[in-house]
Amino acid sequence: MPDGLRLALTTFTVLPVRAGRVDRSSAATAMGLAPLVGAGLGAAAGGTAALLHAAGAPGLVGGAAGIGLVALLTRGLHLDGLADTVDGLGSYRSGPAALEIMKRPDIGPFGVVALVVVLLLQAGSLGGLASTNAVLAGVAALATGRLAVTWACRRGVPPARPDGLGALVAGTVRAPALILGTLLVGAVAVPAVPGRPWQGPLAVAAGLLASALLVRHAVRRLGGITGDVLGAAVEIATTVALVVLVSAPKA
Template sequence: MISGLRLALSWLTVLPVRGPSTVDTRTARAAIATAPLVGALLGVIAAGLGQGAHALGTPALLAGFVTVGALALLTRGMHLDGLADTADGLGCYGPPERALAVMRDGGAGPFGVAALVIALGAQAAALGALIAHNRWGAIVLALATSRAAFTWCCRRGVPAARETGLGALVAGTQHPVIPAAWLIILAAIGIVAVPGYPWLGPIAVAAAAAVTAGLSWHTTRRFGGLTGDVLGAAAELATTIVLVVCALS
């Protein structure tokens, strides 16, 4: 489990953590299972940066954009890349092979650009509202929930779309109990994530889980299985949903 957590930190962040020397299926399974802990850590950092920027007199919306930019740097932008590639793959015509070829292309097409603009704009606006009301718990909840989406996408029964790559390493590694357990834990934590509105956190987590399930079903059907890009898309969509729902109050 410790090796898996180290691997998750080295995979999912730019923090100076050295991953294990050998990465096998067992370690990858543990990394995906512990990814929500890494998300929570990123949430704490992001909340601190956002609150700090706002305390220095930065307007709340601008602080939201600063936080979005910081998260992109902290994660190497790979989840954003996954969102753009997945949107382009889903937006193209042709068989799964054609969609996978589009996703492998280095550039971002119109669907990818549109997805990024909408997701980043919504995240920044929601973060600005949460920062203005000092609701840092919702930010931590959003980042933890987004990484919990990995566990559902990597559940048993979902094949890899390609024979190589991240998807091939982690596809089918998670027993269904793992995403179910994280859903319960995060929904319970969500009760205290938005002070004065105990229902918003659980609703946000449930909404993110529903969208993740739909994305996983559709991408498995469209691409023939899981890819690393789908994991990135799931993370960004779940982040956006939790932030927006928690900012509605």
């Protein structure tokens, strides 16, 4: 557990945690604990948006600040994975050819558009929640994003490459961890929208469905998952969850 927790923190944040043992056993624990790390990031993002709203800042400003803080705390790693994955899948190439595009240091037009759209949706949605319950909504949405990684690393999902993060974590998560993580995130999401207890779990389900479709497409086109695909799953699930949360009428 300690090695897995350290690996989760070093994988999903910039926290200066000393690395422990890194193997598939610790990777399984780390991927199972990913939603917990996401919850902490979500509290930071939602708290920032709520504080700026209380200080009189426009909602979009607070939302952008919260999402920007998450990007800083995660080194923008998942956003980079989103851009690379969209570039690779958008090339209409498959297998090694698409993976080679994803390894390039530059970002293509598909990746740029994906980043702009996702960041605008996240900032606008979180800003729209700042006047209600931004902290719990942030926790629910960002925990959903990391829960998407837990699901992407379940048994039966192969890696696209024989090395890298995807090879380390692919197929490591067992069913009990998936079920427990999903139930906990769903429970946390219940109070995220005041007066509409079903809206939070619906947001979690929608985010997981969107990320599952992305992962399924990536497995079909690339042959499996990579670290970039996991990053894309994080951002897609988070974005969809935030959009569903903010779509509820204000209480």
